[in-house]
Amino acid sequence: MNLNLTPYFKKYEALVAQADAAFDRVKAAHADCVKCEEKCADCCHALFDLTLIEALYIHHKFNDKYQGSEKAEVLEKSNRADRRTYKIKRKAYKELQAGKNEGEILAAMALERVRCPLLNEKDLCDLYDHRPLTCRFYGIPTAIGGAGHTCGKSGFKQGEEYPTINLDSVHNRLQQISAELLRDIQSKNIKLADLLVPLSSAMIMDFDDVFLGIAEEPVEETPRKRKRHSRKKK
Numbered sequence: 001m002n003l004n005l006t007p008y009f010k011k012y013e014a015l016v017a018q019a020d021a022a023f024d025r026v027k028a029a030h031a032d033c034v035k036c037e038e039k040c041a042d043c044c045h046a047l048f049d050l051t052l053i054e055a056l057y058i059h060h061k062f063n064d065k066y067q068g069s070e071k072a073e074v075l076e077k078s079n080r081a082d083r084r085t086y087k088i089k090r091k092a093y094k095e096l097q098a099g100k101n102e103g104e105i106l107a108a109m110a111l112e113r114v115r116c117p118l119l120n121e122k123d124l125c126d127l128y129d130h131r132p133l134t135c136r137f138y139g140i141p142t143a144i145g146g147a148g149h150t151c152g153k154s155g156f157k158q159g160e161e162y163p164t165i166n167l168d169s170v171h172n173r174l175q176q177i178s179a180e181l182l183r184d185i186q187s188k189n190i191k192l193a194d195l196l197v198p199l200s201s202a203m204i205m206d207f208d209d210v211f212l213g214i215a216e217e218p219v220e221e222t223p224r225k226r227k228r229h230s231r232k233k234k
Contacts, residue, residue: 003212005056008181012053015173019136019165026140026163033155033162036139039123042153043138045113047085051171052178052195054132055202061130062118062203074126074203077117081200084114117200132199133170142167182213189213 027034050058066074092105118126125131141150141164148164150156179193189212197205209215 003185003209003214005060005181008053008177009057009060011177011180012057012174015170015177016133016136019133019170022165023136023140026165030140030156030162034139035151035153035155040153041119041123042151043135044116044119044123044125046134046138047088047109047112047114047198048132048134049196049198050132050202051174052192053174053181055195055197055199055205056207058127058130058132058199058202059205059207062127065127074117077115078200078203081114081117082198082204085198085200088112088114114200117203133174134167137165137167137170140165144168185212185214187213 027036062074063071088109092109095105096102116125118131120126125135139151139154141148141156141162143149143164144167156162175193178195179190182190182193192213205211210217
């Protein structure tokens, strides 16, 4: 992939800056409630997905930073996490198809724990400066689809009013950036703007030109048949 993604990454980084500023404001106003600290890895086991632009960004920053055995080790952890996440999601899908209440399914998934492949043995993030937006908001009150959420380790109390981050608007902005990217590169796969993948998948995926819809899948050539030479009768 030879695309220049810098303009879209800058738009994403502007959103990151806004996210960090919002977190800092809530922390300053409710310092006694925000319990985030170094080596607190509660959020590093939560299930969440990335949009296309964020997946591309994380993928790029990881490959830019890691090489050799260190890279291979993280990729192996990503494969393990990806398999585990797939099983959880497949189970949830089957339960939904069987008629189980969607709210109950989502509540059960929220309790699932999958260790992030970027979490090292010291319980520190190997890509902390470029961590996803979800990680940056963890620890302060957020809302998705009108339902409020907060870290179980925080001091925020249910029923009381606090500054709350609307993650739906954040997600919409991420989709917008993704859609702008696909439009500008004239992608045939415009539905990629709706892409949602776990971080583990973003680490191991091949975001090549075929995936992004700007090149055709190469056609495998069939082996040429050997010509049969008939023997001349003497």
